[in-house]
Amino acid sequence: MAQRLDGKALANKIQSQLAADINHDSEHRDRPPGLAVLMVGDHPASAAYVRNKERACERLGIASFGSHLPADTSQATVAEIIDQLNQDDRVDGILVQLPLPDHIDAVALLNRIDPAKDADGLHPENMGRLIRGESGLRSCTPAGVMAVLKEYNIEPAGKKAVVLGRSILVGKPMALMLLEANATVTIAHSRTQDLAELCRQADILVAAVGRPNMIGADWVKPGATVIDVGINRIQDAESGKSRLVGDVDFASVEPLAGAITPVPGGIGPMTVTMLLHNTVLSYRKRFNG
Numbered sequence: 287m288a289q290r291l292d293g294k295a296l297a298n299k300i301q302s303q304l305a306a307d308i309n310h311d312s313e314h315r316d317r318p319p320g321l322a323v324l325m326v327g328d329h330p331a332s333a334a335y336v337r338n339k340e341r342a343c344e345r346l347g348i349a350s351f352g353s354h355l356p357a358d359t360s361q362a363t364v365a366e367i368i369d370q371l372n373q374d375d376r377v378d379g380i381l382v383q384l385p386l387p388d389h390i391d392a393v394a395l396l397n398r399i400d401p402a403k404d405a406d407g408l409h410p411e412n413m414g415r416l417i418r419g420e421s422g423l424r425s426c427t428p429a430g431v432m433a434v435l436k437e438y439n440i441e442p443a444g445k446k447a448v449v450l451g452r453s454i455l456v457g458k459p460m461a462l463m464l465l466e467a468n469a470t471v472t473i474a475h476s477r478t479q480d481l482a483e484l485c486r487q488a489d490i491l492v493a494a495v496g497r498p499n500m501i502g503a504d505w506v507k508p509g510a511t512v513i514d515v516g517i518n519r520i521q522d523a524e525s526g527k528s529r530l531v532g533d534v535d536f537a538s539v540e541p542l543a544g545a546i547t548p549v550p551g552g553i554g555p556m557t558v559t560m561l562l563h564n565t566v567l568s569y570r571k572r573f574n575g
């Protein structure tokens with residue numbers, strides 16, 4: 287049976303440390319760290335995330351500045367709100383919740399965020415820094431994956447890593463972070479030929495495709511580390527209730543993998559934690575230069 291990589295427990299541990307740091311810092315400053323989350327319209331993928339973020343901010347002593355705008359809000363209005371948040375001295379981190387409605391140019395908005403407040407690490411400056419191996423704000427989900435690997439002493443150096451998915455939010459920055467840790471990295475995607483066979487060669491397999499239970503036992507090398515980034519809400523056939531499942535068919539992969547992250551309780555809570563971590567980093571940098 288695979289070792290379970292408990293992202294939830296690690297998230298709690300890091301958040302306790304962050305809470306202590308924030309408490310200490312706030313004594314010497316006139317304000318706590320601030321995080322602004324901008325959401326346009328309603329997307330089911332976003333609901334759990336927003337809820338967990340707000341709870342965590344409250345617990346840690348981070349001020350939340352939420353803006354939930356209707357789905358038909360214009361590009362210009364959203365841009366104006368980003369400009370205001372860039373100027374607002376109480377705000378250290380800004381996150382624009384993805385995906386955005388079709389009429390919105392997401393790239394233009396992400397590019398508009400002050401790179402020093404880019405808690406999601408998606409601005410070209412921060413992504414460019416990642417490519418060049420310079421310090422900067424790092425994308426939360428892949429940073430969360432790296433923290434889990436580190437906590438469990440899973441060393442990427444020299445290993446074959448396959449990242450399934452090539453999004454700006456997860457796949458591309460994930461591949462770069464694994465490369466930075468000296469893994470030999472392959473990015474696979476919907477056009478990749480012989481996908482299962484390729485995945486079966488991975489020592490570290492990261493699934494970030496958004497397809498419930500897609501990765502079965504025949505995709506996984508025995509003993510491999512399997513990181514499930516998928517957060518898919520599905521309707522349970524028997525009970526009719528909705529529940530979260532990953533991209534990995536956990537029940538069939540757990541017996542043969544060496545280590546595996548569950549959903550829920552794996553990378554999701556780590557994503558939230560890295561967002562808070564980035565917000566605190568920006569806060570300190572904005573005070574100390």
Ligand SMILES: Nc1nc(=O)c2c([nH]1)NC[C@@H]1CN(c3ccc(C(=O)N[C@@H](CCC(=O)O)C(=O)O)cc3)C=[N+]21
Nearest residue numbers: 331332334335338382383384517550551552554555557
């Ligand atoms: N700009 C942007 N950055 C993101 O990082 C981003 C985004 N937009 N849009 C939506 C997705 C989704 N996402 C989640 C993160 C954590 C949980 C999470 O905490 N999940 C818990 C379970 C939550 C529950 O039980 O409902 C877990 O996996 O254990 C969920 C979803 C971040 N995203």
Ligand SMILES: [Mg+2]
Nearest residue numbers: 451452475476
């Ligand atoms: Mg794709």
